[in-house]
Amino acid sequence: MHILIIGAGGMVGRKLAGTLGRSGSLDGHRITRMTLADIATPPVPPGVVAPVEALAVDISESGGAQALAAYRADVIFHLAAIVSGEAERNFELGYRVNLDGTRGLLEAIRREGMRETYVPRFVFSSSIAVYGSPFPDPIPDDYVLAPLTSYGVQKAISELLLADYSRRGFVDGIGIRLPTIVIRPGAPNAAASGFFSGILREPLAGQRAVLPVEETVKHWLASPRSAVRFLIHAATLDTSSLGVRRTLTMPGLAATVADQIDALRRVAGPEAAELIDRRRDEVIEGIVAGWPKSFTPERATQLGFTAETSVDELIEVYLAEDAPGASRGD
Amino acid sequence: MHILIIGAGGMVGRKLAGTLGRSGSLDGHRITRMTLADIATPPVPPGVVAPVEALAVDISESGGAQALAAYRADVIFHLAAIVSGEAERNFELGYRVNLDGTRGLLEAIRREGMRETYVPRFVFSSSIAVYGSPFPDPIPDDYVLAPLTSYGVQKAISELLLADYSRRGFVDGIGIRLPTIVIRPGAPNAAASGFFSGILREPLAGQRAVLPVEETVKHWLASPRSAVRFLIHAATLDTSSLGVRRTLTMPGLAATVADQIDALRRVAGPEAAELIDRRRDEVIEGIVAGWPKSFTPERATQLGFTAETSVDELIEVYLAEDAPGASRGD
Structure with a gap:
């Protein structure tokens, strides 16, 4: 089985490549080849037993998508x-990569299939950013996609393309809407959602963190490990029951900031929670107010997707896998 | 006020051009110029008082959309x-015109606005084909778009683009999802929805018509006159309350085939209803089974959109405006 990961240099991509590469198999099939692609040559994770090639490809450039489709991989993770923030700042770049890049990949696969039958499993990582307020809490599986950002629009359009290319038999597509990933490893970043990880990650390392919103803010969270498990499960499940609705909201944990701080206290002691500086930021508050709070992801749950059920678990996963010096820090 | 109608050669486009051109004004503003565009030069409707130019433009070709944006019309009807049927048969053509054409127009307007401020009202005709089963009956305004055809996917994607280009301030966009138009004037066509008009239109002319589905089939209908009124109302209403959800399901009449036949009997006598041949067609039945039956178009209703409330009215509109020899047969 040949596996292609496009976007293999990102946090989730590296972790997915490491998990698959070390296990050497997917759903009982031996991985005979792995191709890791990203805009810059992605790292090959340590401990990988499958033959692996890493390459730099721009899917938004003519020829990039075709080159990747020509590998005729059995499973493609896109x-x-x-x-989000960059796609909002740079309108043309966002559309070029997130819309034209995804469409280019689907179209390159269709054309590859016109040459000789080719219908790969195509796992697409979408986002809960396809939803925008007003919405009910929780949001059901059949709620309208009304994104508040260009990024969300690009993901929603990609979902529609994935559905149509799958319905027409050009790919065997499945999309998964990832929750906000907590705890993201690494340094603080400028993303509006960054504080959801920061208020746990920094105090766990004995460092101060800024909380820009009220403690009542609730959001939909899952660990990096769950994100990887979602992707692998999506690559292996029977897609015949999906119909045209090929993208599923992933399960997650609906946690308030107060829930997060309580868990931090339990795991790392009250002094850790003292490291959080409450400094409200109206811009971030405004952005976060438009984000989904919770879902009833019935379809995904019925198909066997599972996620963490407490913030304590999110912290445990971080300490076990993603924190500096953890055994599985990809 | 300069008005541009793209797709002015179609049934609704011709009727819209005639209505606007004869009235000479839109929302109290004098129409100083009308530009009618289509893939082939569209006809100039009779009785038009505004200065009018008709031209052939392919919006899916490089330069076509730019040429239209360069007119800097105040109101653009797209x-x-x-x-639907053709987009399903010809995958590439459907995407080229329905997706790339619409995106090309929006992008050409954005670029025209980069040269010198330009934010036209952009009225986009979408379709209830953005919905696919399973769905509740009636379908609420916040139900997920899950099209069962490439045409529906292309319309749903265009709605998302319209929303994003409007949110970013590049156009003042509004989309309207048209019901199935009944009674369409003219000859029977091969569309799966054709019988909804045919079982009224042909008997009204003393001719036989084929009914390929059961009388219990229910669907969402409005007249050609309502379609034109929707478009004109969309061109003039205050869009500030729309938020990012820029496309509205239009009101219509949820009528069964039996309702249609009853109305035909009332208007044209029992002998007219005898002209309908019941000849079930499993292919058409299958297609129609996936179509919406009715809606609760609350947003559009609150914004003042109205439609017919009985099949009798649909027939009256046809006889008054669209039947051969009617006074306003555009």
């Missing part, structure tokens, strides 16, 4: 994207 | 599309 994780590559310009992130 | 009705051009490859219809």
Whole structure:
């Protein structure tokens, strides 16, 4: 089995490549080849037993998508994207990568299939950013996609394309809407959602963190480990029951900031929670107010997707896998 | 006020051009110029008092959209599309016109606005084909778009683009999802929805018509006159309350085939209803089974959109405006 990961240089992509590469198999099939692609040559994770090639490809450039489709991989994970804030700042870049890049990949696969039958499993990482307020809490599986950002629009459009290319038999597509990933490893970043990880990650390392919103803010969270498990499960499940609705909201944990701080106290003691500086930021508050708070992800749950059920678990996963010096820090 | 109608050669486009051109004004503003565009030069409707130019433009070709944006019209009606059946048969053509054409127009307007401020009202004709089963009956305004055809996918994607280009301030966009138009004037066509008009239109002319489905089939209908009124109302209403959800399901009449036949009997006598041949067609039945039956179009209703409330009215509109020899047969 040949596996292609596009966007293999990102946090989730590296972790996915490491997990698959070390296990050497997917759903009982031996991985005979792995191709890791990203805009810059992605790292090959340590301990990988499968034969692996890493390469730099721009899917938004003519020829990039075709080159990747020509590998005729059995399973393609498409994780590559310009992130939300950057797609909002740079309108053309966001559309070029997140829309044209995804469409280019689907179209290159269709054309590859016209040459000789080719219908790969295509796992697409979408986002809960396809939803925008007003919405009910929780949001059901059949609620309208009304994104508040260009990034969300690009993901929603990609979902529609994935559905149509799958319905027409050009790919065997499945999309998964990832919750906000907590705890993201690494340094603080400028993303509006960064504080959801920061208020746990920094105090766990004995460092101060800023909380820009009220403690009542609730959001939909899952660990990096869950994100990888979602992707692997999506790559292996029977897609015949999906119909045209090929993208599923992933399960997650609806936690308030207060829930997060309580868990931090339990795991790391009250002094850790003292490291959080409450400094409200109206811009961030405004952005976060438009984000989903919770879902009833019935379809995904019925198909066997599972996630953490407490913030304590999110912290445990971080300490076990993602914190500096953890055994599985990819 | 300069008005541009793209897709002015189609049934609704011709009727819109005639209505606006004869009235000479839109929302109290004098129409100083009308530009009618279509893939082939559209006809100039009779009785038009505004200065009018008709031209052939392919919006899916490089330069076509730019040329239209360069007119800097105040109001743009975008009705051009490859219809459902053709978009299903010809995958590439459907995407080229219905997706790339619409995106090309929005992008050309954005670029025209970079040269010198330009934010036209952009009225986009979408379709209830953005919905696919399973769905509740009636379908609420916040139900997920899950099209069962490439045409529906292309319309749903265009709605998302319209929303994002409007949110970013590049156009003042509004989309309207048209019901199935009944009674369509003219000859029977091969569309799966054709019988909804045919079982009224043909008997009204003393001719036989085929009914390929059961009388219990229910669908969402409005007259050609309502379609034109929707478009004109969309061109003039205050869009500030729309938020990012820029496309509205239009009101219509939820009528069963039996309702249609009853109305035909009332208007044209029992002998007219005898002209309907019941000849079930499993292919058409299958297609129609996936179509919406009714809606609760609350947002559009609150914004003042109205439609017919009985099949009798649909027939009256046809006889008054659209039947051969009617006074306003555009």
